[in-house]
Structures are given as C-alpha cells and as structure tokens.
Amino acid sequence: MTLKSVLFAAATSLPVAVTFAEPATTTLPPIDVWAHVFDGQPLQEEAPTGAYGQPDWLSNRRFATTRAYIQQDPWEVGVEQWWRSRDDGGHWSHLFQEEVEIGLPGRFQFDLYYDWSVENHNAEYQDTAVELRWALADWDKIFLNPTIYLEYKFVDPKQGGDIFEPKLLLSEEFGHGWHWAMNFIWEKELTGKENEEWAVTQAISKTIIDSKLSIGVEMNYKWETTNGHRDNPESQFNIGPSIQWRPTPDSHIDVVALPGLTEDGPDFEGWLVMGFDFGAGTSKTKDHSFAPVSSRQ
Numbered sequence: 418m419t420l421k422s423v424l425f426a427a428a429t430s431l432p433v434a435v436t437f438a439e440p441a442t443t444t445l446p447p448i449d450v451w452a453h454v455f456d457g458q459p460l461q462e463e464a465p466t467g468a469y470g471q472p473d474w475l476s477n478r479r480f481a482t483t484r485a486y487i488q489q490d491p492w493e494v495g496v497e498q499w500w501r502s503r504d505d506g507g508h509w510s511h512l513f514q515e516e517v518e519i520g521l522p523g524r525f526q527f528d529l530y531y532d533w534s535v536e537n538h539n540a541e542y543q544d545t546a547v548e549l550r551w552a553l554a555d556w557d558k559i560f561l562n563p564t565i566y567l568e569y570k571f572v573d574p575k576q577g578g579d580i581f582e583p584k585l586l587l588s589e590e591f592g593h594g595w596h597w598a599m600n601f602i603w604e605k606e607l608t609g610k611e612n613e614e615w616a617v618t619q620a621i622s623k624t625i626i627d628s629k630l631s632i633g634v635e636m637n638y639k640w641e642t643t644n645g646h647r648d649n650p651e652s653q654f655n656i657g658p659s660i661q662w663r664p665t666p667d668s669h670i671d672v673v674a675l676p677g678l679t680e681d682g683p684d685f686e687g688w689l690v691m692g693f694d695f696g697a698g699t700s701k702t703k704d705h706s707f708a709p710v711s712s713r714q
Contacts, residue, residue: 469490470555483619486552489520499689516529564587594631596633630661635673653682654677
C-alpha cells in the first residue's frame with residue numbers, strides 16, 4: 418500500500434464536525450424621538466428645538482404686551498422694530514422702538530433698545546434701555562417656567578427720570594396649539610415725579626397654521642401713582658385681539674389692537690412688531706418636527 422493510500426484512508430476514517438458561526442449581531446441604542454401629536458398631526462412649532470428644550474414658538478416673539486421665557490439661544494441675535502400707536506381722547510401719539518436681542522449661555526438673554534416718539538408732528542428721543550432676563554430652569558422643568566426680567570431705562574432728562582423695571586415672566590403651552598404667558602411688573606421712576614406703576618399683562622393664542630399663523634387675545638392692567646399722590650392712583654385696562662404671521666422660519670410680524678376700558682387710560686393702543694433672527698444660533702430653518710432628545714440640550 419502506498420503512502421498516498423494510507424493517508425487517504427486515515428483522513429476518511431476520522432470524524433469530521435462542521436460548525437457554522439452565528440452571524441454577528443449589533444444592538445443599536447434606542448433612539449428617542451419627540452412629537453407633539455394630536456389627531457396624528459404633530460406641530461413643528463411645539464418641537465423642543467431650543468438650547469434649553471424650549472419650543473420653537475417662543476423663538477419668535479408671539480405677544481407684544483407680554484414676554485415669555487427666553488427668546489434667543491446662546492449667541493443667536495434678533496432685531497425687531499416696534500410701533501405703538503395710542504389714542505387718548507382723540508389725541509394720537511406714536512412710539513417707535515428699535516431692539517437688538519442677544520442670547521447668552523446659562524439661560525440668559527440681553528436686549529438693548531432705543532425709543533423715540535412722534536407727537537404733534539414732532540419727533541423726540543425718549544430713552545435707551547438695557548434688559549436682562551434669566552430663566553430659572555430649562556423649559557418644562559418648573560411649573561409655568563418662571564423667568565426673571567430686569568430693565569433699566571436711561572431716560573432723556575427732558576422726558577423725566579431714569580426708570581427701573583423688574584418683572585416675573587410666566588409662560589406655558591397646553592392642549593394643541595394653545596400658548597399662554599403672564600407678566601407681573603413693577604416700574605419705578607427714580608427721579609422727577611417718581612411715578613410708580615404696578616401692572617399685570619396676560620396673553621393667549623391659538624395656532625391656525627403651524628409655524629405660520631396664530632390668533633389670540635392680549636390684555637394689560639396698570640395701576641399708577643405719583644409722589645405725593647399715592648392715595649389717588651390711575652388705573653388702565655386694555656384688552657383686544659392679536660395676530661402673528663411668520664413669513665419665514667426666522668421672521669415674524671405681530672399686530673395687536675387693544676381698546677381701553679377705563680377713563681384713566683387711553684382709548685386705544687395698537688402694536689405692530691416686525692422681527693428677524695440671525696446669527697450663530699439660528700436653526701429654525703431646519704425641520705424639527707421629530708427631533709432626537711440629544712438635540713434638545
């Protein structure tokens with residue numbers, strides 16, 4: 418028997434075991450997605466797209482008379498043009514305000530604005546103001562999302578004394594497309610007549626077209642006194658409709674009409690606000706209808 422035959426016989430006589438390796442499997446971590454769904458339809462403007470988990474509707478100032486939470490993400494910049502028209506017994510006056518808003522880290526926002534008025538066909542400088550607001554926590558971590566607001570107005574001496582104004586801002590969303598805010602305000606003129614004002618403003622809106630159109634109601638109540646006449650306050654109450662149109666994801670136009678219901682206050686106040694956001698933080702042009710949790714912070 419040849420060597421070749423011996424090797425062949427030995428090989429065929431050994432038991433042979435054939436095994437097949439299990440295919441490799443990879444388990445991916447779960448991906449959480451957000452969607453505010455009502456009747457199967459999520460609202461893009463209620464997606465938590467902000468740096469602090471805040472919804473997109475807050476990024477475009479929804480209310481003219483009432484502020485809400487933080488408007489700008491860190492290092493995002495916005496500009497706004499305001500026009501307030503007031504009728505007081507048939508006497509009309511107009512206030513114009515140019516505002517720059519800058520988002521800061523740590524749930525802070527810094528605003529700078531310049532006010533001037535037109536009355537009896539004369540334009541006059543009113544004041545330059547600085548504003549700082551700070552949200553106590555990320556959105557929806559504390560009930561009503563309280564935010565502290567401090568403002569200081571450097572008033573032209575011809576118009577009166579400088580003004581200090583702290584506010585407590587509250588805001589919330591509920592139901593489907595319902596948005597709400599309320600402010601508690603104290604304003605103090607530091608020199609001159611030393612006017613002192615306590616005020617409450619409140620606003621609510623309902624989304625009609627997601628991220629495009631909403632309608633609502635705004636109101637404000639003011640109680641004002643002057644030095645030497647603290648026991649004889651003047652009160653003002655205005656309430657009326659509001660509307661916001663967002664031509665693009667980064668722009669907004671607000672119109673508010675508030676008839677007056679008290680003798681001390683104006684017969685009418687109307688507001689037109691036009692704003693645009695730009696800068697490093699701007700991200701509203703993206704579709705965030707379904708945003709991963711990791712992108713909220």
